[in-house]
Amino acid sequence: MTERVETQGISGEHYNFAYLDEQTKRMIRRAILKGIAVPGYQVPFAAREMPMPYGWGTGGVQVTAAVIGKNDCLKMIDQGSDDTTNAVALRNFFVETTGVDTTTKTKDASIIQTRHRIPEENLTKDQVLVYQVPIPEPLRFLEPRETETRKMHALEEYGLMHVKLYEDIAKFGHIATAYAYPVMVQDRYVMDPSPTPKFDNPKMDQMEALQLFGAGREKRIYAIPPHTKVVSLDFEDHPFEVTKFEQPCAICGAEEIYLDEVILDDAGNRMFVCSDSDFCEERRDVGHVGHLGTNPLEAEGND
Amino acid sequence: MSLDIQNSEDLPLLQVSNTTKLYGGRIGCKDVSFDLYPGEVLAIVGESGSGKTTLLNCLATRLTPTSGSVNYRNRMGQMRNLYEMSEAERRMLMRTDWGFVHQHPADGLRMTVSAGANVGERLMAVGARHYGNIRDTATDWLGRVEIAEDRIDDDPRAFSGGMRQRLQIARNLVTAPRLVFMDEPTGGLDVSVQARLLDLLRGLVADLGLSVIIVTHDLAVARLLSHRILVMRHGHVIESGLTDQVLDDPQESYTQLLVSSILQP
Ligand SMILES: Nc1ncnc2c1ncn2[C@@H]1O[C@H](COP(=O)(O)OP(=O)(O)O)[C@@H](O)[C@H]1O
Ligand SMILES: [Mg+2]
Ligand SMILES: [Zn+2]
Numbered sequence: 001m002t003e004r005v006e007t008q009g010i011s012g013e014h015y016n017f018a019y020l021d022e023q024t025k026r027m028i029r030r031a032i033l034k035g036i037a038v039p040g041y042q043v044p045f046a047a048r049e050m051p052m053p054y055g056w057g058t059g060g061v062q063v064t065a066a067v068i069g070k071n072d073c074l075k076m077i078d079q080g081s082d083d084t085t086n087a088v089a090l091r092n093f094f095v096e097t098t099g100v101d102t103t104t105k106t107k108d109a110s111i112i113q114t115r116h117r118i119p120e121e122n123l124t125k126d127q128v129l130v131y132q133v134p135i136p137e138p139l140r141f142l143e144p145r146e147t148e149t150r151k152m153h154a155l156e157e158y159g160l161m162h163v164k165l166y167e168d169i170a171k172f173g174h175i176a177t178a179y180a181y182p183v184m185v186q187d188r189y190v191m192d193p194s195p196t197p198k199f200d201n202p203k204m205d206q207m208e209a210l211q212l213f214g215a216g217r218e219k220r221i222y223a224i225p226p227h228t229k230v231v232s233l234d235f236e237d238h239p240f241e242v243t244k245f246e247q248p249c250a251i252c253g254a255e256e257i258y259l260d261e262v263i264l265d266d267a268g269n270r271m272f273v274c275s276d277s278d279f280c281e282e283r284r285d286v287g288h289v290g291h292l293g294t295n296p297l298e299a300e301g302n303d
Numbered sequence: 304m305s306l307d308i309q310n311s312e313d314l315p316l317l318q319v320s321n322t323t324k325l326y327g328g329r330i331g332c333k334d335v336s337f338d339l340y341p342g343e344v345l346a347i348v349g350e351s352g353s354g355k356t357t358l359l360n361c362l363a364t365r366l367t368p369t370s371g372s373v374n375y376r377n378r379m380g381q382m383r384n385l386y387e388m389s390e391a392e393r394r395m396l397m398r399t400d401w402g403f404v405h406q407h408p409a410d411g412l413r414m415t416v417s418a419g420a421n422v423g424e425r426l427m428a429v430g431a432r433h434y435g436n437i438r439d440t441a442t443d444w445l446g447r448v449e450i451a452e453d454r455i456d457d458d459p460r461a462f463s464g465g466m467r468q469r470l471q472i473a474r475n476l477v478t479a480p481r482l483v484f485m486d487e488p489t490g491g492l493d494v495s496v497q498a499r500l501l502d503l504l505r506g507l508v509a510d511l512g513l514s515v516i517i518v519t520h521d522l523a524v525a526r527l528l529s530h531r532i533l534v535m536r537h538g539h540v541i542e543s544g545l546t547d548q549v550l551d552d553p554q555e556s557y558t559q560l561l562v563s564s565i566l567q568p
Contacts, residue, residue, distance in 0.1 A: 163413070163416060163427060170455075
């Protein structure tokens with residue numbers, strides 16, 4: 001029997017809960033379960049048209065729509081920030097179609113959908129991290145044939161991934177790949193965490209939260225279940241290294257976290273601040289300050 | 304069957320029995336049988352359309368024969384039917400024990416990655432994970448195929464036809480294969496470039512003690528490189544034997560025709 005799960009949005013329109021019909025959600029859940037059962041394996045799924053363009057994360061949206069329930073609390077981030085156009089639009093989409101609570105606080109969220117970053121704060125077993133993925137196939141760069149890449153995954157023929165890293169070192173003297181840095185999942189499948197910065201790769205390893213990846217245009221879903229081994233590929237003499245930032249966050253003083261460069265004025269003044277805006281705010285709330293003191297962007301005249 | 308590793312030098316590396324490939328009703332190759340021994344260079348000759356490429360591809364597992372069997376003696380001395388192996392085993396053979404040199408280098412190279420990575424790929428495919436060692440081996444192999452060391456980071460699009468073909472050869476030989484298949488390796492090259500490549504090939508094959516099956520329509524190439532020869536016509540092997548004997552004293556009238564037309568100035 002099909003359950004009727006309707007929501008009336010703020011706009012007054014009626015939607016099936018989370019926009020997708022129940023049958024589609026079940027189909028996506030089956031793909032997700034398969035992905036969880038075979039960590040890192042790309043599961044094809046019959047992606048649906050969503051009321052937004054592909055570049056907007058339709059894969060992630062469908063995954064979130066399939067797992068979200070009435071009692072969930074959703075956080076939506078793009079480049080670590082909750083306030084970009086993309087994050088706001090997707091958050092509003094779920095508010096409209098589900099009526100669930102939303103938050104910008106990492107620790108209050110039960111589902112976090114992200115476009116690039118993994119939050120700085122450790123995620124827990126009660127959370128699900130949903131990634132919006134543009135290009136799921138790590139081998140695509142050197143092997144355009146889908147039949148061939150599938151075979152390579154099936155037979156664990158991953159030499160090509162190292163060819164890519166070899167090229168980096170030959171050209172730049174080090175592994176210059178900074179985003180979409182390939183990882184080996186549970187010693188079996190090579191996976192593209194695209195477009196996450198490699199800074200976040202170590203967080204994927206043994207993470208307590210469930211990680212789900214959705215690629216809308218390419219119609220693929222994959223997953224990393226909690227406590228799964230995730231290793232960034234490298235060479236013995238060029239080991240994987242996370243991006244290092246020279247200075248701490250200018251406004252909260254945090255070190256060894258991922259920073260964004262922010263232009264302050266026309267004179268070209270700039271500062272480096274936490275890319276994870278919630279993390280930064282939490283720190284400032286409890287009294288941490290960086291060398292610029294208060295946030296120059298929040299100074300008088302801005303509010 | 305007893306496995307006598309000591310004597311595997313005297314045993315065939317490849318045993319081909321009644322290999323047939325039909326394209327619908329048309330014959331690609333028919334009932335081909337022969338043994339190839341370690342260190343032996345076998346040339347498959349014949350005019351265009353005679354079935355040389357079809358046969359080669361059937362032997363190299365690039366094309367499944369309609370009937371017949373192809374057995375290969377692995378490094379453990381066991382004779383294995385190639386078409387009863389798993390695909391994983393076959394693909395492993397192809398990137399370790401075997402090489403395949405295509406007529407058109409672009410079919411055998413990765414045109415968008417550097418020469419060094421082209422040579423290093425097979426090493427990485429079998430687990431090499433030390434950049435410095437991979438690069439040293441690639442440098443060494445580029446030298447052996449007469450490509451200047453300072454071209455190691457250039458991609459093959461910047462190479463001449465002859466250089467590309469030499470790069471393709473290095474890329475294949477880097478894992479010290481036991482058996483190399485070649486389909487008209489000098490085919491698309493200028494005569495002077497061909498001569499240099501043939502010299503190089505002859506040296507490498509002798510140094511490495513390679514077993515080679517080479518397809519060519521050029522009897523001069525067969526003469527220079529091969530110990531034995533198979534002459535094909537309409538998909539059948541019509542004559543075979545030691546290269547010099549077949550070319551100096553062809554028995555079949557078709558072979559006589561081939562030889563005379565080639566040897567005429
Ligand atoms: N893919 C194919 N489909 C149908 N016929 C083919 C195919 N490939 C080759 N043939 C035919 O098989 C015969 C042998 O071809 P081929 O092995 O390419 O000869 P060679 O390499 O000696 O020129 C020819 O008659 C050719 O037209
Ligand atoms: Mg041919
Ligand atoms: Zn901060």
